[in-house]
Amino acid sequence: MTKAVRLYDHGGPEVFVWEDVDLPSPGPGEVRLKHAAVGLNYIDVYHRTGLYPTGEPPVTIGLEAAGTVQAVGEGVEELEAGMRVAYASPPIGSYAQERNMPADRLVRLPDGIDDQTAAAMMLQGMTVQYLIRRTYRVKAGETVLFHAAAGGVGLIACQWLKALGVKVIGTVGSDEKAELAKAYGCTHTINYRDEDFVAKVKELTHGVGVPVVYDSIGKETFERSLDCLQPLGTMVSFGNASGPVDAFDLGMLAAKGSLFVTRPSLMTYTAKRADLVASANELFEVVQSGAVKIEINQTYPLSETAQAHRDLEARKTTGSTILLP
Template sequence: MVHRIEFTAHGGPEVLQYRAYAPVQPGPQQVRVRNQAIGLNFIDTYYRSGLYAPPALPSSLGTEGAGIVEAVGSAVERFQVGDRVAYATGPLGAYSELHVLPEDKLIRLPDSIGFEQAAAVLLKGLTVQYLLRQTYVLQGGETVLFHAAAGGVGSLACQWARALGVKVIGTVSSAEKADQALRLGAWATIDYSREDLVQRVLDLTEGRKCPVVYDGVGRDTWERSLDCVAPRGLLVSFGNASGAVTGVNLGVLSQKGSLYVTRPTLASYADTPEHLQAMADELFAMLESGQVQVEISQRFALRDAAEAQRALSARQTTGSTILLP
C-alpha cells in the first residue's frame, strides 16, 4: 500500500486526509511516476476550497511533482521505466507517493535539475515563462508591476525579468519580504500594508504608470492594479490568492485609458507536448545559467499537507514550498 492526500468535501485545510490506497496500473497512454518531491501551489487551495471544481469527490490534490518512471502503458512512446521526469499541468493527484498521468503531461528532466528543484520550480517557472515571454513579451527597458514579489511566482519573476533588463516594482507585505524581493532582482518594492500602492507607482514611474501589471492576488488588488496600468497598457490577472475577481465593468477600462485585461492560464499556453517541453527547456536553461535560482524555503512531509496549506494561505511562506513523500 502507498499513501496520498484526499478530501471528501470542500473546506479548509482540515478536510485533507492522509490515506493508504492501492495504486492502479497505467492505461495504454499513461505513465506511473514514483514521486520524489511534490510542489505546493495556491491553485491547490482553490480545488480544496471549491473555488475550482475537481472532477469528482472524493478527490486527490496537486498537479506538480518530479520523480522516476515506474511503469508505462502499452502505447507510451516517449518514456520508459527509469526515466527522470517532472510534470506541472495535472491531472489532480500529485499529493501522493505514486501518480498515474497521461504521457503528454510529462516533461523530461535533465540530469542538471534535481527532483526537489523541479518540484519547487516547474509550475511557477512555466507560469513566469508564459507571463514574461508570451502573454506580454518583455523586450527590456520596461518598468512593470508584479504583485506578491516575494512569493513563489514573484521571486522567480523578479530574477527572470532582471535577466531581461526589465525593472520590476514588486508589492510585498513586510520589510522582510521587501528585502528578499530586492535581493532577487526587484528594482523597487511597495509594502502595501503601510504604503499607498497607486501613489508609489506614480512616483516611481514619474507619472507614466506601467505598460503591464501582473496580478496574481485577485479581488483585493483588482481596482488598484487597474490604476497602475498606463493608457493602452495590459493588466494580466493570473491568480485568485485573495478571491476571484467578479462583477467586472468593461466601461472602467475605457475610463482608465483604454486598457486591456487578460486572464491567462498555463494550460492555454502549454497546450501540446511540444509547447510544454519547449517552455520547460527555456526555464531549465535559465536555471542552468544561474540567472534564475530556486529558493526552497519550506519542506513538509506529505502527511503534513494541511499544515503546509495553512502556512501558504496565511502568507507565512516565502519562495517555494515542497512536500516530500
C-alpha cells in the same frame, strides 16, 4: 498499495485525509511515477475549497511533482522505467507517493536539475515563462509592476525579468519580504500594508505608469492595479489569493486609457505538447544558466499537507514550498 492525501469534501485544511490507496497498472498512454517531491501551489487551495472543480470524491489534488518512471503503459515510447521526469499539469493527483500520469504531460529532467528543485519550479517557473514571454512579452528597459514579489512566482519573475533588462516594482507584505524580493532582482519594493501602491508606482514612473501589471492577488488589488497602467496598458490577472475579482463595468477600461485585461492560465498556454516542451526547456535553460535560482524556503512531509496549506493561506511562506513523500 501506496499512500496519498485525499479529500472527501471541500473546506479548510482539516478536510485532508492521509490514507492508503490502491494504484492500478498504468493504462494506455500512461506511466506510473514514484514521486520524489511534490510542489505546493495556490491553485491547490482553490481545488481544496471547491472554487475550482475537482470531480467526485474521494479525490487527490495537486498539479506538480518530480519523480522517477516505474512502469509504462501500452503505446508509451518516449519514456521508460528509470527516467527522471517532472510535470505541472492536469489531471490533478500529485499529493501522492505514487500515481499514474499521462505520458504526454511529462517532461524529462536534465541532469543539472535535481528532483526537489524541479518540483519547486515547474508550475511557478512555466507560469513566469508564459507571463513575461507570451501574455505580455516584456522588452529591455521597461518597468513592470509585479504583485506578491516575494512569493514563489514572484521571486522567479524578479530574477528572470532582471536578466532580460526589465525593472520590477514589486509589492510585498512585510519588510522581510521586501529584502528578499530585492535580493532576487526586484528593483523597487512597496509594502502594501504601509504604502499606497498606486501612488508609489506613479511616483517611481514619474506619473507615466507601467505598461503591464502582473497580479495574482485578485479582488484586493484588481481595480487599483488598473490605475497603475499607462494608456493601452495590459492588466494580467492570473490568480485570486484574496478572492475572485468582482464583476466590473467594461467602460472603466476605456475611461482609464483603453486598457487590455486578460485572465490567463498555465493550462491553456501548455495545452499543446509542443508549447509544454518549449516552456519547460526555456525554464530549464535560465535555471541551469544561473540567471534564475529556485528558492525552496519551506518543506513539509506530504502527510502534513494540512499545515502547509495553513501557512500558505496565512502568507507565511516565501519562495517555493515542497511536500516530501
